[in-house]
Amino acid sequence: MQMNILIADDSPTAQASLGELFQLEGFGTSSTSSIDGLFASLSDNTPDILLLNLSLPGTGAPAEVVQRVRDAIPDISIVALADSRTLHAGLETMRSGADDVLPAPANPEQILAAIRHAYEHRQQERVLRSSREQIKR
Numbered sequence: 001m002q003m004n005i006l007i008a009d010d011s012p013t014a015q016a017s018l019g020e021l022f023q024l025e026g027f028g029t030s031s032t033s034s035i036d037g038l039f040a041s042l043s044d045n046t047p048d049i050l051l052l053n054l055s056l057p058g059t060g061a062p063a064e065v066v067q068r069v070r071d072a073i074p075d076i077s078i079v080a081l082a083d084s085r086t087l088h089a090g091l092e093t094m095r096s097g098a099d100d101v102l103p104a105p106a107n108p109e110q111i112l113a114a115i116r117h118a119y120e121h122r123q124q125e126r127v128l129r130s131s132r133e134q135i136k137r
Contacts (some may be wrong), residue, residue, distance in 0.1 A: 003119055004028040008038045009081075021108050022115075034058055035065065042072055048122075049077040049090055049115055053104065054089050060124065063092035070097035075126060077118035081106060125137035 007018050015031040032041050035058035041047075043063045050069060054062045064132050066078055078097065081104040082090030090101035099118035102110055 002026065003115075004045075004047045005049045005051055005115065006038070006045075007031040007071050008035075008053050008056055009033065009053040011053075013034050016055070017112070021111070023115055025112065025114075032042070033133070035060075038065075038103075039068070039072075044067065046073055047076065049079065049119055050110070051079050051081070051115070052093075052098075053081045054093065055083055055085065055104070061092075062089040063096040066093045066096040075122055077115075077122045079111075079114045079118050096112065 005022050007015050007029060009015050009018070009031070010033045012033075015033070019029045019031060030041060030045060030047065032038050033056075035056060038050075038052075038056075052062075053067070059065055062080070066080070069076060069078060077099050078093075080090055080093050080098045080101045082101050083104040094101055099121060100114045102114055106114075
């Protein structure tokens with residue numbers, strides 16, 4: 001199964017370079033440059049992973065955005081990118097359900113490791129939840 005990643009970043013350069021990186025790894029990608037676009041993308045397509053730049057315009061309180069995403073798609077993996085201006089917000093996003101927060105700019109190896117780890121973690125949670133449901137029956 002191909003992992004699908006939604007890149008939420010207002011930088012066309014970041015979208016292009018991250019998209020290329022993920023495609024070279026065999027992942028499917030889509031991107032958006034706004035919060036409105038993020039939620040429209042989530043309703044049109046359910047990605048496995050959201051890579052969210054916390055500096056995305058319109059983000060407001062990033063922890064609230066993460067919570068809204070988590071409420072809409074409980075099984076999505078969320079990896080956030082926080083620069084020096086949003087580092088404190090990055091910690092709040094972890095409390096709201098982000099799987100990981102990386103300092104921006106992050107190197108490609110860090111991003112790939114975080115993406116894979118978050119995805120594997122969510123997969124393990126799905127298996128565990130399914131096992132619990134079978135035991136209850």
